[in-house]
Amino acid sequence: MSLSRRDMIAAGAALAALPAAARAVRPPNIILIVADDLGWGDLGCYGSPFIRTPHLDRLANAGVRMTDFYASANVCTPSRAGMLTGRYPIRTGLAHEVITVKDRHGLPLSEVTIAEALKPGYATMLAGKWHLGHAAPHWPPMVHGFDAFAGIPYSNDMRPLSFFRSRADGTLAEEPVVQERLTDQFFDAGIDFIRASAARPFFLMLTPSAPHIPLRPGKAFAGRSDAGSYGDVVEELDAAVGRLVAALKGAGLERDTLILFTSDNGPWFEGSAGPAQGRKGGAGWDGGYLVPLIASWPGTLRPRVTDAIAMNIDLLPTLCTLAGAPLPPVTLDGRDLSGVWRRGAASPHEQLILFNNERVAALRTPRWKFVGRSYYRSYNVPLAAIGYPLLFDVTRDPGETINLAARQPEVMADLSARFIAARDSFEPLGLRQVPDFLPSAS
Amino acid sequence: MSLSRRDMIAAGAALAALPAAARAVRPPNIILIVADDLGWGDLGCYGSPFIRTPHLDRLANAGVRMTDFYASANVCTPSRAGMLTGRYPIRTGLAHEVITVKDRHGLPLSEVTIAEALKPGYATMLAGKWHLGHAAPHWPPMVHGFDAFAGIPYSNDMRPLSFFRSRADGTLAEEPVVQERLTDQFFDAGIDFIRASAARPFFLMLTPSAPHIPLRPGKAFAGRSDAGSYGDVVEELDAAVGRLVAALKGAGLERDTLILFTSDNGPWFEGSAGPAQGRKGGAGWDGGYLVPLIASWPGTLRPRVTDAIAMNIDLLPTLCTLAGAPLPPVTLDGRDLSGVWRRGAASPHEQLILFNNERVAALRTPRWKFVGRSYYRSYNVPLAAIGYPLLFDVTRDPGETINLAARQPEVMADLSARFIAARDSFEPLGLRQVPDFLPSAS
Structure with missing residues (x-):
């Protein structure tokens, strides 16, 4: 079914569907960074008194910062399923808890991911954690529209853990995991992808395992923050974002690239939910769902803080709009946020x-x-x-x-x-x- | 066993044990008010932006306000067992959850309560919720040192619920419960007791069911607050405290009376734990345990805010000290806070x-x-x-x-x-x- 959907979105269709104004320019590159278990209150720009995140703060201050942005679930697997498909996770069959090492199911191949929706116009890569199934036929991410993958199949506290890197022929090479190097590995792979993707628009989904436990900062960051190992890995993540932005600038792509930053759910036993109560996994309370959302696109998005209600299921339709790609022919729950980001429009959601x-x-x-x-x-x-x-x-x-x-x-x-x-x-x-x-x- | 302990604390012993300085004056009257499920952050003097508590704020501003005062459990029954006995609740056999309607156990008769420890010098009454067992021989509160009782056996959401009032002969008269009148009934009974207790020092323990659910404010308060039914009942409670203080003044007892205000655990599904995370029943986090503690004794305690760590198990030894009563011959975990209250001394607890x-x-x-x-x-x-x-x-x-x-x-x-x-x-x-x-x- 995945293939048939891809067939439906034939090569010419995407560009033909572009609005007139958008057709004149190349669609933006898109980098979607998704932290793991990072709390709403754990970035400087969201008020953390303890953790320094100058690079993310710079993106937020120059772009859009959303204060009322929700993950589509209070745990990882369903939240990522919702984000990638634009649908409430329950539609994907992945609403229940998270996928564990022994599970044999995964994101159904019938689902259309952001990566698939942006095809064929975009080169696509997932660098980081997948956690949407790691048994055939649901695995690897290349069966869901990603041309390339470099990362881990599930959370960094699940065993055995290996780092997989896709080869040109679609097979995977396996490497041992060194927790202290994971953030750098993910971002290095992403930066390599950016440098190799000048020919056409790209979609890079960067899903670091930080700050999920175990918290293992790299040598340069261990003990450097004022906020324990959690602060160390968040500051390391921020520095990696800084490297990524520098690489973009170096490639002359900064103004052609939309960078998004969010988290998959609220904080677990550490981290701050800001003024919200509750945490990852806690039903109902905002603290399990509210996450940061930063959208930076220099020259296109002006600085703005918005309390429009939104959810990670909105990313698929929003990115399709910005890329001029047609919406996939499925029931979508997400809505287009481009008006919120561009003009400060009201939320497209009643609820x-x-x-x-x-x-x-x-x-x-x-x-x-x-x-x-x-x-x-x-x-x-x-x-x-x-x-x-x-x-x-x-x-x-x-x-x-x-x-x-x-x-x-x-x-x-x-x-x-x-x-x-x-x-x-x-x-x-x-x-x-x-x-x-x-x-x-x- | 309760009787034998009472025998041990023979009539003369209490006064003989008074320190020289205290012996010169009559020991203070003591009013201990314990709210039910009130959060640390739900009083004006603890920073509530929504709930107005002018009477409690006045007591706090004129007396001692403790910022780091803990209930001895994150639910009601064990917290009250700890408070009444000066011991970690697990020593009393009541550490597990709360007593339910069908339970047949209660606070062991071998335990020495604050009321018993203050005997025979003090007239004693409990007005409010008991929740330490309502089956013989553990019930009623008169078997635990209270001369009189007017209140309910357990929480106001447990059925069947009756209001019991002790007669002079120690038997109980039963009245139906009208939730909207409970706060007034408890405080009316307490005020009657104060007015009847001029002859010797008294210990009044006032344990309103507010703001435990169901939230049923009296007519004068329904809809009056800016903070829903929860705010209404807290403001009603505050007003009742105001009536109590006025009655004390009217009886000329204000400067002879120590008024304490606290709560039995953190807030449940409503209410604010202030800056703490977690709530009633949540293990470990401060929000389940941190509660207000206000100590007002005009002319004796000067205005002070202290972050000394303390717990409701400290009330028994503190009140014994202030009353010049000997400590009961049991293993106490609580410590004397009188130095903290009088002089701003450091906490007597290492942990x-x-x-x-x-x-x-x-x-x-x-x-x-x-x-x-x-x-x-x-x-x-x-x-x-x-x-x-x-x-x-x-x-x-x-x-x-x-x-x-x-x-x-x-x-x-x-x-x-x-x-x-x-x-x-x-x-x-x-x-x-x-x-x-x-x-x-x-």
Whole structure:
């Protein structure tokens, strides 16, 4: 099916579909950097008091910084599935937890990734962590539209871990992993790809394993930050971004290239969710989902900070628009953010749905947050079902501390209905049901 | 056994044990107010931007406000057991979760409560929620040293719920509960007790059910706050404290009375933990344990804000000291805070232990926080045992975001050893073991 979709997006179609204004210029190169478990609050430009990220701050200050950008899941595999396909992860079959070493499934070949959607106009590469399946036929990333791959199949705490590098013939060469060198290896591979890609537009997806544990900074960064090993690896990541930008400049491509930076979910046991509560894996609360989004495109995007609500599922349609590529013929949940980035337009979303595994956990609108599911100790608590749904005015109360459910009956009626509609629409797509356990009252 | 302890603390002993300076004056009346599930950040004087608490703010501004005061557990029953006995709750057999309606156990009669320790010098009353067992012989609070009781046996979300009022003969009269009137009922009973207690020093323990759910503000407060039903009930609680203080003044007792205000654990699904992360029931993180502590004693305690580490187990020894009562002949974990309150002395603790059920979850020292156990989704994760213990410099990083374990090997060696020692010393006291489940890596 992947092949048939590619056939549909025939060579000429992409350019023919370009809007008139865009057709005149070459579509931008695109670099999408996705950190692993980096918190919203762990970059200087997002207010970290401890971690120095001058290169990312420079990109943010010169470009667009989004304050209300969500990952499409609170853990890695579904979030990446959502980002790559432009669809809520539950549509891809990957909503449940993360893929483990023993799992034999992966991103279905029927899904259209950003890399596939940008074909044939773009040269494409994935440098970094994949984590969307590492058993045939779902693996390697080259079966999903990436011309080249240099990276690891899953998280850097999963064993055995190997570094794979694609050969010209599509086979993979395996190299041992040295954790301390991973960030450099990923970025080196990406920089090599940039230098080799002058002939046509390229899409480089750079997915470092930092700052996922284990935290193993390279020699030059070990102990250098003011924020422990976590700070070291984030600062190392920032420095690698600096190298990448310098390489772009060196290749004369800076103004032709859109650089995006985000994270796959909120922070785990370390790292800061900023003013949000909750963390990676915690159902419903913003801290598991809110991540940085920086969009830098010198000469095209003017400096802007926006609180438009958005999600990583928006990247596929946005990048298709910017590249002049047609949208894939599938149900997309993501929307085009180019107006937000270019003109500061309002969010194209009336609402965003936050999932916890196969369950709808929360809804976000521009002003409100409805939390219908959370964890308490070892209990997965269906708050909406036990008569205790939560409504927060997140524009005023980003920490989600003051429940306005009783005070805003009209908003509650609206959001409750939307929550039920989302549940009825999406949860049947789930692969398996996770049982509920009610906590004993206390 | 309770009786024999009371015998030991014979009538004359208390006064004979008074230090010379204290013997000259009548020991202070003591009012200990304990909110239910109120967060550290939910009072104006602790920085709430949403909830107005002028009466509590006034007590705090005129007295001592502690910024680093911990509940002895992250849920209600063990925290109250620790507070009442001056001992880590695991010594009392009540470390595990909370007592539910069907449970038949309670605070052992062998335990010495603050009320018992202050006998016979003090008239004593509990007005509010008990939640330390409601089956004979552990119930009612009168078997634990309280002369009188007016309140509810457990949390206000447990059914069936009745309001009990003790008669002079020690029996209980039962009244139906009207949630909207509970706060007023508790405080009315306390104020009646104050007015009837001019003859000798009194100890009034006031344990409102607010702001535990269900949140049912009284008519005068419903919709009045700027912070939903949660804000309404907290503001109602604050107003009730104002009525109490006015009644004290009216009785001419203001300068003879120490008023304490705290909470039994961090906030649950609503409410703010201030800069801390985590909430009620969440293992290890400060948000489950950090609570306000206000100590007001006009003419005796001067205005002071202190970051001395302390815990509600300190109240028993502190109150014994201030009352000139001998310490009960049991193993106490709490320490006397009177020097901290009077002179701004350093904390009497080298460390505080934070428990999650029967498990040691974390250690706090004046500067450091060691987290050895946490929850991730439905998993109870023994971080220390899986090689990922967390060390935070909470004086600089109260949100516990930057793990300094790798950066501070000497501190880690010290705290790891203390953590193991605490585990080895306390966990065998646990009634039952809760199995560990490791999360799959992601």
